[in-house]
Amino acid sequence: MDSISSAAVHLPSNKRRKIYTKTTINALSDDIISTIFSFLDLIHLVRCTSVCKSWCRAIDKSKSLENAYHKQRGIFGGDLSIPTSSDRSWKRRLHDLAISQHRSCLHTGLVNIHQWKGHSEWIDKCKMKMGLLTSGSGKVMRLWSIERYKCVGEYDFPYAGSLIDFNFDESKIVGLIGSHVCLWRRNERKSIFLSRDGQFSKGLCMSYVDPEAVVGCDDGRARVFDMYGRKWSRIIKMHDGPITCLSLTEDQLLIGGSSCGRVSLSDLSSDQQVTTLKTNDNADLSSLCYNSYSNVLFAGSRAGRVASWDLRMMKRLWEVRVSPNFITSIQHMVGDISTIAVGGIDGVLRFVDQQNGTILSNCIMDESSRKLYRSQTPQSNVTRRKGIRVLEDARFDLMPRISRPLINSLAVGMQKVVTTHSDGYIRVWRFNK
Structure with a gap:
């Protein structure tokens, strides 16, 4: 009896384990999902409709999008009544409203900056897509969640070369390491492919659109690499x-x-040169940005100038000196034909009108907010600062460098700009109305 009693005492304690199963959003009914979506604003609802068909169906069924759209009426001007024609017209209206809100926030909105130490050394470049940011220093690349400020992937270089340029898509990352093109799967740390050496002496830049990567070299030639043929x-x-x-x-x-100071256009399908475009001062070009929605090309130079060409007419639209110093990066949000962001070595984040080159706003960090806003986010390594807008005729050279650290590269998303810096910091500038 004693042994049975002892077993009876100990047996339940060994079995007393709860089994937890993950509950996904697919287990929720459309009514519950619709209730959750009713708390979101218009811009976030538009984003949610692109996630999957079930979310899009739930949002349409609940009229959440229509209600949020009505709330925005009159804020940005124009006729924002609900269109009743076609689904395409409806989506176009939503797109225009989202871009209008994005543009307004960049020009006049409040600025908050979240920053963290992304690398131990100089961050050369960054690229942002699908809510993810890839940053690269000389020895490592990292993938970040912009909303959580969290590293979700790190990628080792296959040999002791330095990172020159990179890009990524939904499944892979392509990088130019020294004179090699390397390929990583997004969910794997080590590269799965390394191109042969000796194909060129020095690569200076790279651009990638699946299935080809193109390397720009110091001899004036572009080498095209076939990612699938691996040659x-x-x-x-x-x-x-x-x-x-x-x-x-x-x-x-x-x-x-x-x-x-020249831009050459070539048809990659035929290897034929289309035309050559020239700037006024023939200064070294440091950054290119092509807007596929308007067919307009923007180029930034080491002399602080930005030039714009309409590629349909092969005609220069404008050329303006927007900074007294070297421009390192110019970018725009996909679908936006109104504003480009410009960053350079003077550390001022500028927003420029795509139509005429007019400077719309200049932003720097407010160092007086350093202590007030420190550690306001769930992540202990992320600090928060305020951003301030300054007049174009302000003496930036007299402002402390700590409030305007050198901008090596930037990327533009909906109501936000990400900048990377030589001190290893990544900064997310969020603009709110």
């Missing part, structure tokens, strides 16, 4: 001097900027 497929002569920046469009138009 260098052809060489395109673009400039007499080094190719300093590259852009490859979805319709196979290769755009290359040079150290002599």
Whole structure:
């Protein structure tokens, strides 16, 4: 009896384990999902409709999108009544409203900055897509969640080379390491492919659109690498001097900027040069940005100038000096034909009108907010600052460098801009009305 009693005492304690199962959003009914979505604003609802068909169906069924749309009426001007024609017209109205709100916030909205130490050293470049940010220093690349400020992936270099350029999509990351093109799967730390060496002496930049990566070299030639065939497929002569920046469009138009202030356009499908565009001062070009929605190309130079061309007419639209110093990066949000963001070595984040080159706003960090807003986020390594807008005629050279650290690169998303810096910090500038 004693042994039985002892077993009876100990047996339940060993079995007393709860089994937990994950509950996904798919287990919720459309009514519950609709109730959750009713708490979101218009911009976030539009984003949710693109996640999956079930979310889109629940949002349409609940009229949440329509109700949120009505709340926005009159805020940004224009006729915002609910369209009743086609689904395409309805989506176009939503797109226009989202862009209008984005533009308004960049020009006049409140600025909050969240920053964290992303790398131990100089961050060369960053690219942002699908709520994810890829940042690269000389020795490592990292993938970040922009909403959670959390590293979700880290990628080792296959040998002791330095990172020059990179890009990524839904499933893979492509990088130019020294004179090699490397390929990683997004969910794997080590590279799965490394191109052969000796194909070029020095690569200066890279652009990637699946299935091809194009490397701009110091001899003025662009080398095209076939990612699926895993071989260098052809060489395109673009400039007499080094190719300093590259852009490859979805319709196979290769755009290359040079150290002599010229832009060369080549048809990648035929390897034929289309035309050459020139700047006024022939200064070294440092950054290219092509807007596929308006077919307009923007180029930033080491002399602080930004030039714009309409590629349909092959005509220069404007050229303006927007900064007294070297421009390192220019970008715009996908679908926005109104505003571009410009960053450079003076550390001022500028917003420029795409139509005429007018400077719309200049932003720097407010160092007086450093202690007041420190550690306001759930992540202990993230600090929060305020951003301030300053007048264009302000003496930026007299402002402390700590409030305007050098901007190495930037990326633009909905009502936010991400900048990377030589001190290893990543900063997310959030603009709110």
